[in-house]
Amino acid sequence: MIRAAMIAALLVPAVIVCCVVAGLAYGWLRPERVRGRHATPTFPSRPAVTVGETVALIACRNGAGSITDAVTAARSAGVEVFVVSDGSTDDTVARAQAAGATVLALADNVGKPAALLRAYEHFGLGRRFRAVAILDDDVRIAPDFVDRALAQLGPEAVISVGRNVTWWPHERRWNPWLANRAYGYWNYQLIVRRIQSAFNVMNCISGSNSVYRTELLDEVLPTEPPYIVDDTYWVLETHRRELGRVVYAPEAVALLQDPVTFRDWYRQNLRWLWGTFQGVAGHRVGRHATRFDYAYVLLICHWLVYVLSGPATLWVLVLAGPGVVRGVLLLLVGQAGWLLVAGWRLGHRRLVLFLPLIVAIDFLYRIVMVHALIRTIRQPVVARCVWTSPGRLAVSARPAP
Template sequence: MTLSTAALLLVIGAFGYGFLRPEAVTQRGEQPHLPRYQPVAPGQVAILIACRNGATTIAGAVAAARATGAPVYVISDASTDGTAREAAMAGAAVLELTRNVGKPAALHEGYVRFGLGGLYRAVVILDDDVLVAPDFLARALDHLSERVAIVVGHNVTWWPHERRWNPWLAKRAYSYWNYQAVVRRLQSHFNVMNCISGSNSLYRTELLDVLLPQQPPYIVDDTYWVLETHRRGLGRVVYAPRAVAHLQDPTNGRDWYRQNLRWLWGTFQGVIGHRVGRRNTRFDHAYLLLMLHWLLYVAGAPLTLWLLATAGPGLGTGLLFLLAGHAFWVGIAAWRLRRPRLLLFLPVIVLGDQLYRVIMVHALVKAIRQPTVDRCVWDSPARFAVPAGSNA
């Protein structure tokens, strides 16, 4: 058996495990120092959204959030459009800031000013362009056992009919499915999740009381939160595959590149800043394996191209084999997402996969040159209006 065959079998086995046991988050091997939290009822949860210049999407996000039955609070981070007005008209309690402080600082300000830590036992933090399913809260609470501090929602790309041929939405829809079907499910099971969905996750207020007062030193705030949760032993971080949230994703190449670069830059900042891999814990061991996977993933691109370039008469066969492997996986994604047209984007997905490796290298260099930031502030991709309750 060749090394490549063994790797393929391991990947298939990992997928099979995640597919057959989507909610297997047992207490086996639980670390004894993790705190035991009290149960949380649906009426003890609030939804918090920090937003800057999100007038296009905030009303839909608030309406969808209110459909879960939870009260919604919005912080307008010095918005210069009608964000505050739209949020208030949609039924949210609104706090307007006069100075742009960035998402984590705005969340902390709203959390304190609204008194959420004293009024509720848990808070769902959403982005202003996210439409959660009506049962999002109920599905997330199903996973909030006594050892759990964070419940991560299930990302689904908002891919409306009028944008059905957008290649960047196709690539992101596949990427979300691929990551969550294998890596996130396995990480959740073993409590070694290295990143979370900052746009749609549920946090215990005991955790937010500790994390929100701190200014994250990384460009991605939720990277800091999850690393601190693991480092301090504040509780488990688990994935709720049926707590569905539809996200607006980049619709052009420039925004797609920049968003991925920021996410990966924040990831590598976390690896550097938290000195990941230097402690004898399950989380550190798992993260080292993940980084080894990244190394092989990036190195695999030039190696594959070299093998194809030197294949001679076998070039056509090699290309067909490469495409067949991708087509098999994309076909499963198309079936699970109920998006048959995803198969038509196979060339885009393959090319995007190669470009993603370039972004990883770019992000690593950027993190080495700038391992911290003064403020967690960035420009979001262009948004488009989506009415709440629309069929995704």
């Protein structure tokens, strides 16, 4: 009985993954043989957008230590930069202006989406420009970021999502939270985000570095997001209302500041997942016969398998008795191979040295997912989309992407 349960714990997730991969491969190779109950949505064809028709918009609260760097990088990308200070009490306004940005200073902290809307309307960005790059105040985009993002913003696309790269400074080279996030971004964007972009089923975008057509922002910005993550609401509205395609621009690189402490890492991931689950509930994912819903249901199945595989793996290792060492080694070897590839591609060869910690954090992430689900059940919507960002690092020595 125990042997059968152990085999089932390993076999069921493997079968599900194989079925999903086989289904995606069949649909990719033989699309004419795949029939849906509803036709693929058609989107209006819009003209290409140039860099001169694009602007950068940054919402910032008490980001005096990083706003200069963010504005300078955005201006280096060839676009005009607008900053809205969301009730900042430090030198954010003065430093943003000194870096060359046009600034709107709000007296009160209204939250990122509300601040963005006020700046968008105050500066008339929807009338003056055709695309807006919405950036975080601690993000440094590459000089060709806007060019690369616009190259993917085809006639039917309304959002072009940049590629996240963790800023991992030398003085923090042994920080496990930065190591884990650098690996997580690389792994997720290499597989999930590229597949989702190809099928126009992207459920998650980079709120810190994405480019939006103003036609879309005119539709989604005026509504206060009912979720704790604003871009979750925007992307779900885009799909549900069939406003256009959401695409991934892997060559549009942005350096991100990520949490360096357990507390900040846990709180940020909890908020992201809470917002994701709020979106699933609020937009009734899985209750519509669309490609997006089908793909999202598959992703939810993957999440379920992922969460259950954690305790299942631990249970199998405990029951292995004397063979536990061999089981742990097999688990680590498989992960080590992928970490070696990630370290090579990211230019961080030391990444593989974090193997035990990354495996441990991966198990911890399952706890965060369960916590986020419980919080969603207790609070499926929020009155205001306001949160506290993780602590920022000094940026004086940050290299260009």
